[in-house]
Amino acid sequence: MASFVELVPNKKYKLFVELESNPDGSRNRRTKVVKANGKREARKLLSKFEQEIIENSHLSIDNPFMPAFIDRWRKNYAQTELDVATLESYNISLKQIERYFKKKKIKAIKPLHIIEFYTSERNAGRGSLETKHKVLQSLFKHAVIWKYIDKEDNPMExxxxxxxKRKQHKDFYNKHELKILFEMLGEQPEHQQLIAKCALYGGLRRGEVLGIADDAIDFESNKITVMRSLQCTKSKGFVLKETKGRDSRIVIFPDKFMQELYRYYKRRLQIKKDMGKLWTGFLDQNQKDIFLLFGNEYGNPFRPDSVSQFWDRFMNRNKDKIKRIRFHDLRHSSASLILSEGVNMKIVQKRLGHKDIRTTLNMYSHITTEDEQKASDVFNDFF
Structure with missing residues (x-):
């Protein structure tokens, strides 16, 4: 809370900024006397004084205010350990967290304060509570690691x-709808057809499809190693995020599709040869020249959002022929189809790249429910 009182009319004002109470319960107040030409200027000086106190809270080594701690978290963890796209998505949540807790010191934040923050965000109609929860977990996890608070004092515990609110299940196409889809895809440009088929046949994410390079493809064994994901960030532009070794996965594709992909790949190589010095190509994070399977005539990658845009246009043109789903739902269609054909859930988990099988089970509970019904029907013969 911040306020001011007038000492001398239109000349001097006393500014007050109330901070979190001291550990003994006593008031923690900062004051300052300033000269101002009226109350409007006094309010501006009060706001500036309050901001200075918050910004200078880094001087409190053992118990900084939340904004100062967030700044340390960014410099000493987020900027080095998180990929650019993840940090950019976290920044939206961090703004709300910083604004809400700006007058609280890290040690003073209790579980009830966190719950009140969530309530405030809901009442304001702001979403992404799951992301904010994840960010707060990381903040207080590092507060424990860096010895600002004891483990038992971590409010997030x-x-x-x-x-x-979640959908009961994901949108997806069944066998009949997929046949219709393939007929309609035949009217699309070749690269768009193949991008959609990569998502459907392999259960790949949009960024994973655009991150496929020729060094990840084994045409002889019909395998593609999913080890990169293309992202487009505000600060660095295109970023080819490499998955950690344990997170990369090998996906086997249908042989006819891989033959189709090979013919397209050979044409891409010819385009590169024909372009000569006009071919600019693309460098990965290690500054190594890389040949992306999907890109423009200069070797530059397609923007990830351009895939969603072409898919939206495709859906709009065919809205009377097939139900509308998102591009990402091709991945869900892939998983739903192979599960309905009796493929083991563990194989589906590996194919989709889920770290935890519970994620796969939760996403595709609509399929497992059908299987449970089949299991129950087995006993009908006894009656």
Whole structure:
């Protein structure tokens, strides 16, 4: 809370900024006397004084205010350990966290304060509570690691993940709808057909499809190693994020599709040869020249959002022929189809690249429910 009182009319004002109470419960107030030509200027000086106190909170080594701690978290963890796209997505949540807790010191934040923050965000109609929960978990995890607070004082240990409304299951196409889809895809440019088929046949994400390079393809064994994901960030532009060794996965594709992909690949190589010095290509994070399977005539990658845009246009043109789904739902269609054909859930988990099989089970519970019904029907013969 911040306020001011007038000492001498239109000349001097006393500014007050109330901070979090001291550990003994006593008031923690900062004051300053300033000269101002009226109350409007006094309010501006008060706002500036309050901001100075918050910004200078880094001088409190053992117990900084939340904004100062967030700044340290960014410099000493997020900027080095998180990929650019993830940090950019976190920044939106960090703004709300910083604004809400700007007058609280890290040690003073209790579980109830976190829950009140979630309530405030819901009441304001702001979403992404799951992301904010994840960010707060990381902040206080590092507060423990860096010895700002004891492990037992971590407020996030006693705060449950906020509940959000979820669909009962993902949108997807069944066998009949996929036949219709393939007929319609035949009218699309070749690279768009292949991008959609990579997502459907392999269960790949949009960025994973655009991150496929020729060094990841084994045409003889019909395998593609998913080890990169293309991202487009505000600060660095295109970033080819390489997955960690344990997170890369090998996906086997249908042989006819791989033959189709090989013919396209050979044409891409010819384009590169024909372009000569006009071919600019693309460098990965290690500054190594890389030949992306999908890109423009200069070897530059397609923007990830351009894939969603072409898919939206495709859906709009065919809205009377087939139900509308997102491009990402091709991945869900892939998983739903192979599960309905009796493929083991563990194989599907590996194919999709889920770290935890519970993620796969939760996403495709609509399929497992059908299987449970089949299991129950087995006993009907006894009656």
């Amino acid at each position: 006693d705060v449950a993940k906020p509940k959000t």
